[in-house]
Amino acid sequence: MxxxxxxxxxxxxxxxxxxxxxxxxxxxxxxxxxxxxxxxxxxxxxxxxxxxxxxxxxxxxxxxxxxxxxxxxxxxxxxxxxxxxxxxxxxxxxxxxxxxxxxxxxxxxxxxxxxxxxxxxxxRIDPEEHETLLQYHLNALDCMKVCYPHNHPALAFHLMNIGIFYTRLKRDEDARNYLTQSQNMLDFALGKDHPMSCANRAELEKVQGV
Incomplete structure (x- = not known):
């Protein structure tokens, strides 16, 4: 091209x-x-x-x-x-x-x-359309994994959003999976005390019942 x-x-x-x-x-x-x-x-x-x-x-x-x-x-x-x-x-x-x-x-x-x-x-999607937003985030994930290094914060943020949408849809097991992936990346790339790491941890604790 x-x-x-x-x-x-x-x-x-x-x-x-x-x-x-x-x-x-x-x-x-x-x-x-x-x-x-x-x-x-x-x-x-x-x-x-x-x-x-x-x-x-x-x-x-x-x-x-x-x-x-x-x-x-x-x-x-x-x-x-x-x-x-x-x-x-x-x-x-x-x-x-x-x-x-x-x-x-x-x-x-x-x-x-x-x-x-x-x-x-x-x-441009209504924030309450959790199912639609989840599907669009999942559809973009494979491309983002190619574009970004494994522990890149942008990839971690994307995974966190997927986890949050699963939480909103009350699919806690799926939410834990993606939020855990995000947490590991954020702790490594930004540190455990970074605001984004703390925000993700709070979401993760919700689905873990902590």
């Missing part, structure tokens, strides 16, 4: 790491297996660039790959131009949910562009 737009091949650490291409991956049209369309992949012909799903052996058409690339470009353009700022909250929410519905069928859950839609959408 950089090559097409700015006419150069980026050689930064993340761009040359083949595993990072999962951030622009698609779903196999037949079995939804995650497929990286960029970089050198064992299921991608080095000459023709044709992608064959290693799970179900479906050949991904060039049209489907182009559709995914164009979708990512479109999402990037919408968010970079900040077109959402000219919309009221309800209009922006509907617009983003329509984008999510439109692109989820073929962009993978680890795709960073799909995750960016979720990140823009979450603040």
């Amino acid at each position: 950089l090559k097409d737009t700015w006419y150069f091949d980026c050689q930064c650490t993340r761009c040359v790491d083949n595993q990072e291409h999962i951030l622009t991956s698609i779903k196999c049209p037949s079995c939804s297996e995650i497929l990286s369309i960029f970089g050198e992949q064992p299921y991608k012909d080095p000459v023709t660039q044709v992608i064959i799903c290693p799970k179900c052996l479906t050949t991904c058409s060039k049209e489907s790959v182009f559709e995914a690339v164009n979708a990512m470009r479109f999402i990037d353009e919408v968010l970079e131009k900040d077109e959402l700022s000219s919309m009221n909250n309800e209009t922006a929410r509907i617009f983003l949910q329509e984008l999510l519905e439109r692109f989820t069928p073929f962009l993978s859950h680890t795709n960073v562009y799909l995750c960016r839609i979720l990140q823009a959408l979450i603040p």
Whole structure:
């Protein structure tokens, strides 16, 4: 995409790491297996660039790959131009949910562009819609695990929110799982006395009955 737009091949650490291409991956049209369309992949012909799903052996058409690339470009353009700022909250929410519905069928859950839609959408959801907010946070989690190091505070905060939504839905076992993960990260990265660590611990103690 950089090559097409700015006419150069980026050689930064993340761009040359083949595993990072999962951030622009698609779903196999037949079995939804995650497929990286960029970089050198064992299921991608080095000459023709044709992608064959290693799970179900479906050949991904060039049209489907182009559709995914164009979708990512479109999402990037919408968010970079900040077109959402000219919309009221309800209009922006509907617009983003329509984008999510439109692109989820073929962009993978680890795709960073799909995750960016979720990140823009979450603040526009009614805080009382716990089920919806939980699902959006869960949908973004795998992408965030790729983007952030294991103990990054942003990842810990995301896990804490998941735990809180589970608490609100009275699913205490799930809440304990995510709040414990968050607590371990926060204690390591920020220290046990940091306000965020204390806030998470308070939520964790609620579901532990402390």
